[in-house]
Amino acid sequence: MEDKILKIENFYAGYGKLEVLKNINIEIVRNKITAFMGPSGCGKTTLIRCINRMHELNKDAYYKGEIYLEGESIFSMEPVILRRKVGMVFQKPNPFPHLTIYENVLAGYIINGIKLKKEEKDRIVEENLKKVALWDEVKDKLYLRGTHLSGGQQQRLCIARTLALNPEILLLDEPTSSLDPKSTIEIERLLEKLKENVTIVIVTHNISQASRIADYVAFIYLGELIEYGRAEKIFTAPENKITEEYLSGKFG
């Protein structure tokens, strides 16, 4: 029996009259990398944004159905609390432009007004920058603004900032789509290491990326979950014809 951390049940979501997700049922396995894969506009980003309730911030957004984190409905939690447990990294690296690298790692504490001792701050910054393999590159310039870093470094800084809050789940919305191939590989390696401590859900439209890092793959097409299972199985013997066509590059 695999250990499930997150359960999505009979879930629908959309904007106004536009239904983006239809009857999604999925269970996310703890400490594994699950990839949501599918062509542009299939709803994978909407789905991931529902998991930390960022979706409902959009204009006219609606949802129906349930999502359980460790058995508790996320819609009965305070969004602010939920988002500390379910962190998110975005497509475009978005460090806070007014904060230094050091402060960016601590942003979740500083901006929330949580007071920490100096030693504790130093520890959190070092620990999390090491987790994302950024420490050696930035340890001498911690007091520069986060926006001075390169795109790949900024994205790793954003991951460190999210990890600093010790989330249970890390959501990544196409985290490498604006990065060069070298930074992409670095981030992928990083995720494989990070899954020891955190469950990872990544959205990607890059099939080879999913095949490189994912343990589980969910293929979403036109708002429906077409197929979900172990990555090896989906990539070698997909059950559904649409999945097979997508993987073989017939569309997408």
Add this chain to the structure above:
Amino acid sequence: MKILKDRLFKFMVIFLALLTLFPLFSIIFMIFKNGISVINLEFFTSLPKPPGETGGGVLNAIIGTLLLIFFASLIAIPFGLLTGIFLYEYRDKKIGEILTTFVDITQGIPSIVIGIISYLWIVKKMGHFSLISGSFALSLIFLPIIAKSTKETLKMIPSYIIEASLALGISYSRTILKVVLPSSIGGILSGILLGISRISGETAPLLFTAFGNPFLNLNILKPVSSLPHLIFIYTLSPYDNWRKHAWGCALILIIIVSFISFLNKLFLKKWKIKF
């Protein structure tokens, strides 16, 4: 033919630009020429002499102007900032649109009208002219400038910065106060400085409010003098010494405004936030 047209165009641009700059430079030249002769230590440190006598200074007006600006800022900056945040928050809603229109209209009210309104609301109620009524009148001119520039600056903060904050479990109000506002500090300060240089030269609203005072006054409930008001009074006077002092006041005002504009550039450079 094309080259000729190109040259002609270039010539016209330069010629017209110089033509526009000419009056500007001649104004500054004239103020310097007439003003510099009265500028000395006494001018800054002593009070006006009775009409007809030479010498004396405009300390009362310099202090008055600084106090008027200070209290006007005290009123206008907090309200202006909050109004700006409100306009930004509700920019897509009906109420936001209506209020933006009102702020625009307020910004367009002639300053003499603002003066009359302040007279009716404050001077008449209090029964006498005062520094605070002058500051109130100036703050009415100041407030919409801050509100508008704050709204426009906040609008330039990309939504992904706001999302980054919310996704860290930071509440919306904290996101606005601790992420969006600090990221726009350069633009907001620039709006405030622009407003200060605007009100530092206002005369009309002070005629019926701060009124003027030949003595040094630090009491907010008493009338107070100011540089633009003194220029107005002195220029109309028949005394040579006073008219010379009016030029001196004009020079000080120009220097204050240039200094603010210099500060503005400095702040924009220092707090320029790269996204």
